[in-house]
Amino acid sequence: MLKKMILPGLLAVTLAAPVAAFDIGAMSDEERAEFGAQVRTYLLENPQVIMEAVNALEEQRAAAQAEADLSLVSDNADALFNDGFSWVGGNPDGDITVVEFMDYRCGFCKRAVNEVETLLKNDGNIRFIVKEFPILGEESVLASRFAMATKDVAGDEAYKSIHDALMAYGGPVDIASLRRVAEPFDLDLDAIEARMGSEEISEKIRANRALAQRLQIGGTPTFVMGDQLVRGFVEYDQMQMLVDDLRG
Structure with a gap:
């Protein structure tokens, strides 16, 4: 039996x-x-x-x-999509919002740059938000402080330039190297450096870290695509498929 x-x-x-x-x-x-x-x-x-x-x-x-x-x-929708301080690119009126938690020293974040740019260029109807999430040591924190201070001092366009330059940069990060990276962009580097250590910048980083903890995010890159969490590097084709699925 x-x-x-x-x-x-x-x-x-x-x-x-x-x-x-x-x-x-x-x-x-x-x-x-x-x-x-x-x-x-x-x-x-x-x-x-x-x-x-x-x-x-x-x-x-x-x-x-x-x-x-x-x-x-x-x-956590409000903190994700409308925190009032994170850089917003792509199409500000897009029907899908994509959020990326990133670190300037993260190799997979650097790989994701072209994938995201391709998505934004080819789709044209995506709102894209960058969440500064420095988790790979003090150099990561320094780079994020510099980028966020650039946004505060010089605005969104300058932030985008510095963000892209830091993503392409592969050397050690200190004040001298950050100033060299920023030299081509005609910025007030003294004002940016003075802003880097402000409590306002510290609070923004703390807010992003607290948000990531609530979302159970422990690594970079992590994407929020619409109402979905996508942990880890994603190629363009996969991103577009996810976006198309969200649109139904």
Whole structure:
């Protein structure tokens, strides 16, 4: 009778579900031993069942994470999309908003620059927000302070120029190197440097970090695309597919 119980469907459910499909505890020692032997034999003969069960479990977890992310984005929508200090580019009236949490020393953030620019150029109806999220050490913090101070002193266009230049820069970050990066843009570098250490800049960085913590973001780049959280580097084609899905 026990052998008849070892059916593929039953085994898959047993592997994937947190609750046993039947009461193994009610078996005798001999029955449990026979059951274990039959399971082992079946899996050796049908190893694909294990992958089917693992895939089913991963799909369940991904669905649960996506549902949780929807709530996280909804609960933090104002801080994400209308904080009043983050740089806004692309089409300010776009029907989809994309937010990127980035760090100037993050290699994958640097790789993502061209992907994002391609998306903004080819789509034309996306509002894009940059969240300064320096998490890779003091050089990252220094670069973010410089970029944010540039925005405060010289405005959005100057910020965009410095942001792009810092994304393209690959050397060590200190005040001297930051000034060299900014030299081509005819900015008041003394005023920017003086602004870097202000409490206002510190508060903006703290606000972004607190927001990231609430959203359970621990790495860069992380994107918020509409109401979805996308953790990690994403190529242009994937971004466009996500945007198209959001539009329905």
